[in-house]
Amino acid sequence: MCGGAGTRFWPFSRESRPKQFIDFFGTGQTLLQMTVDRVRRLVPEENIILITNEQYADTVREQLPGLSQEHILLEPARRDTAPAVLWAAHHIAARNPEASFVTLPSDHVILRETDFQEALRRGFEFVEQADRLLALGLPAKAPNTAYSYIQKEDKMPRHDDIFRIKTIAEKPGREMAEIFVRSGEFLWNAGIYLWKAKSVISAFNKDVPDMASRFDVEPEFYRGEAEKDFIDDVYPKTSSLPVEYAIMDRAANSYVLEADLGWSDLSTWNALHAISPKNKDGNVTQNCRSLLYDCKDCIVAAEGEKVIVVSGLKDYIVADTDNALLICPIEAEQRIRNIVNDIRERFGNEFT
Amino acid sequence: MCGGAGTRFWPFSRESRPKQFIDFFGTGQTLLQMTVDRVRRLVPEENIILITNEQYADTVREQLPGLSQEHILLEPARRDTAPAVLWAAHHIAARNPEASFVTLPSDHVILRETDFQEALRRGFEFVEQADRLLALGLPAKAPNTAYSYIQKEDKMPRHDDIFRIKTIAEKPGREMAEIFVRSGEFLWNAGIYLWKAKSVISAFNKDVPDMASRFDVEPEFYRGEAEKDFIDDVYPKTSSLPVEYAIMDRAANSYVLEADLGWSDLSTWNALHAISPKNKDGNVTQNCRSLLYDCKDCIVAAEGEKVIVVSGLKDYIVADTDNALLICPIEAEQRIRNIVNDIRERFGNEFT
Numbered sequence: 001m002c003g004g005a006g007t008r009f010w011p012f013s014r015e016s017r018p019k020q021f022i023d024f025f026g027t028g029q030t031l032l033q034m035t036v037d038r039v040r041r042l043v044p045e046e047n048i049i050l051i052t053n054e055q056y057a058d059t060v061r062e063q064l065p066g067l068s069q070e071h072i073l074l075e076p077a078r079r080d081t082a083p084a085v086l087w088a089a090h091h092i093a094a095r096n097p098e099a100s101f102v103t104l105p106s107d108h109v110i111l112r113e114t115d116f117q118e119a120l121r122r123g124f125e126f127v128e129q130a131d132r133l134l135a136l137g138l139p140a141k142a143p144n145t146a147y148s149y150i151q152k153e154d155k156m157p158r159h160d161d162i163f164r165i166k167t168i169a170e171k172p173g174r175e176m177a178e179i180f181v182r183s184g185e186f187l188w189n190a191g192i193y194l195w196k197a198k199s200v201i202s203a204f205n206k207d208v209p210d211m212a213s214r215f216d217v218e219p220e221f222y223r224g225e226a227e228k229d230f231i232d233d234v235y236p237k238t239s240s241l242p243v244e245y246a247i248m249d250r251a252a253n254s255y256v257l258e259a260d261l262g263w264s265d266l267s268t269w270n271a272l273h274a275i276s277p278k279n280k281d282g283n284v285t286q287n288c289r290s291l292l293y294d295c296k297d298c299i300v301a302a303e304g305e306k307v308i309v310v311s312g313l314k315d316y317i318v319a320d321t322d323n324a325l326l327i328c329p330i331e332a333e334q335r336i337r338n339i340v341n342d343i344r345e346r347f348g349n350e351f352t
Numbered sequence: 353m354c355g356g357a358g359t360r361f362w363p364f365s366r367e368s369r370p371k372q373f374i375d376f377f378g379t380g381q382t383l384l385q386m387t388v389d390r391v392r393r394l395v396p397e398e399n400i401i402l403i404t405n406e407q408y409a410d411t412v413r414e415q416l417p418g419l420s421q422e423h424i425l426l427e428p429a430r431r432d433t434a435p436a437v438l439w440a441a442h443h444i445a446a447r448n449p450e451a452s453f454v455t456l457p458s459d460h461v462i463l464r465e466t467d468f469q470e471a472l473r474r475g476f477e478f479v480e481q482a483d484r485l486l487a488l489g490l491p492a493k494a495p496n497t498a499y500s501y502i503q504k505e506d507k508m509p510r511h512d513d514i515f516r517i518k519t520i521a522e523k524p525g526r527e528m529a530e531i532f533v534r535s536g537e538f539l540w541n542a543g544i545y546l547w548k549a550k551s552v553i554s555a556f557n558k559d560v561p562d563m564a565s566r567f568d569v570e571p572e573f574y575r576g577e578a579e580k581d582f583i584d585d586v587y588p589k590t591s592s593l594p595v596e597y598a599i600m601d602r603a604a605n606s607y608v609l610e611a612d613l614g615w616s617d618l619s620t621w622n623a624l625h626a627i628s629p630k631n632k633d634g635n636v637t638q639n640c641r642s643l644l645y646d647c648k649d650c651i652v653a654a655e656g657e658k659v660i661v662v663s664g665l666k667d668y669i670v671a672d673t674d675n676a677l678l679i680c681p682i683e684a685e686q687r688i689r690n691i692v693n694d695i696r697e698r699f700g701n702e703f704t
Contacts, residue, residue, distance in 0.1 A: 311680040325659070325670075339643065
């Protein structure tokens with residue numbers, strides 16, 4: 001899934017270039033490319049399907065030139081993740097009714113690649129045995145209010161780390177998040193799901209029948225030219241819904257596999273700071289030649305070979321791109337959305 | 353005079369592009385071009401002579417395409433202002449032994465153009481009457497420790513605002529500067545001098561005979577091809593000396609004309625802040641699209657059309673160019689010189 005838009009990493013992320021398309025760590029690979037690489041070790045490349053908004057078609061082709069055209073599903077409208085997952089399930093089932101697949105966001109970071117692959121391997125085994133929906137959950141290490149939490153209940157027999165899902169809670173308040181973490185019952189939701197295509201379709205049929213019936217057509221509508229016409233017609237009419245709400249939180253057969261993957265959804269500059277290597281003063285410098293004097297716990301990011309000198313800042317974001325520069329306290333990062341609106345109003349779309 | 357180098361406005365000023373060559377206020381004119389414009393209203397263009405280091409020859413020609421080649425004097429070595437003034441005096445005297453001229457820095461700003469022209473007009477009148485060296489002095493409005501101060505003594509008969517110079521003091525300490533300002537006897541030295549060419553030569557003969565004798569050759573050495581050969585030989589051998597120290601502070605016939613010209617030597621970011629229009633929070637924004645949130649008394653400067661967002665800073669410099677960005681408290685600006693050295697060591701000359 002790589003259709004997300006977002007401005008929380010402005011000026012690095014832009015409407016025309018959300019964060020999945022950015023080389024965040026200056027490694028020469030964008031988050032999308034890193035995600036595909038991560039999956040490619042387990043799944044043959046010809047089985048990788050990308051779903052994105054049609055606005056990003058060119059960017060996707062540019063960043064993944066090896067991916068064949070018919071493996072890029074283009075959403076004609078933004079409808080959140082539920083319709084995307086349902087479309088993918090039908091698209092896959094039309095080719096192999098027994099197929100299982102993993103759905104994953106393209107803009108997250110996972111540091112423990114081996115553990116990740118092991119989790120996927122065991123996850124596939126689990127969902128291929130029966131009609132099951134499986135999430136990956138991370139040990140909740142801090143009361144982060146930007147995350148989605150999965151409450152686990154009964155442990156599955158013969159599995160130390162797979163549990164039934166009791167409930168899924170989106171972005172709790174601070175107090176609630178602290179209770180979640182203390183309870184030991186909650187995991188961070190990585191937004192990574194494993195399932196068989198037919199389990200997905202069946203779950204939608206049960207829990208979101210309106211949406212399910214729109215997509216419930218003969219397999220030939222999910223092939224070749226017909227697919228585009230069909231989707232262009234049906235997609236804009238469907239509701240916008242996250243897959244967590246649509247099926248995972250409601251289904252009786254939803255499970256979570258707990259694994260510590262060194263995961264971050266990179267949802268904010270703060271999250272990026274948390275996961276990045278720091279110097280002795282807690283400063284993170286991304287992709288730039290920087291000289292920091294008397295700085296503490298800052299994050300300094302630039303494009304290219306620019307030299308950045310910062311003196312006397314604490315807990316600040318300095319993010320510099322070609323046509324925009326942001327200097328802002330990390331604690332004020334929730335305001336970036338409003339800032340971006342202000343910029344659009346004052347200076348136009350080219351900067352947002 | 354436009355041979356000065358300096359890094360105090362880094363990253364805007366660079367070794368290859370000192371501040372006289374920069375469009376500081378985003379008006380489309382560099383400080384040099386503004387200075388020439390200011391003088392052109394009083395002095396015919398064919399009488400304007402520019403003295404600069406040969407390193408800047410191309411930049412000068414580019415910025416002043418109307419100036420004829422023979423009016424650009426190229427210093428083969430940096431020797432401060434005394435040899436520059438002495439050379440200019442000989443160069444001018446070789447063409448007109450009775451000529452008077454004004455010597456002025458090319459990287460200052462003067463806001464009261466009419467008062468400036470009136471001061472020059474009266475200054476020329478004063479130095480043409482007799483063998484006199486005349487400085488322009490500004491009312492010392494604050495104990496600025498970066499300036500040169502002129503102590504005035506006896507007022508000249510029939511002149512309300514021309515005084516004999518008692519002494520010239522370079523960059524006093526804070527305490528001394530406060531005494532200067534309180535005394536009412538000291539003026540800021542604008543570094544602008546009026547004199548006859550032969551008065552300059554005569555003053556050098558008296559006070560700096562070693563240097564004077566090097567330049568004391570027949571007028572034909574100050575014309576055409578011969579001049580370049582002569583200067584290339586003699587200039588590197590001469591001492592490096594400021595004109596204040598060489599003659600103005602020692603000569604018995606040195607005077608100062610007091611005038612309030614809205615002058616600034618733009619020697620520091622702070623000086624630029626002081627002279628620039630501010631918004632209600634005391635912020636100065638130069639040449640950029642800026643959005644400041646909770647900022648006070650900052651100076652934000654960028655090249656081109658870049659958008660700059662700053663949140664929560666007080667008394668800061670934010671100076672952004674193509675390949676370098678500086679974020680630094682205004683009070684730490686004396687350290688910019690060291691910062692530039694650090695950058696040269698770490699990242700090489702291309703950034704300094």
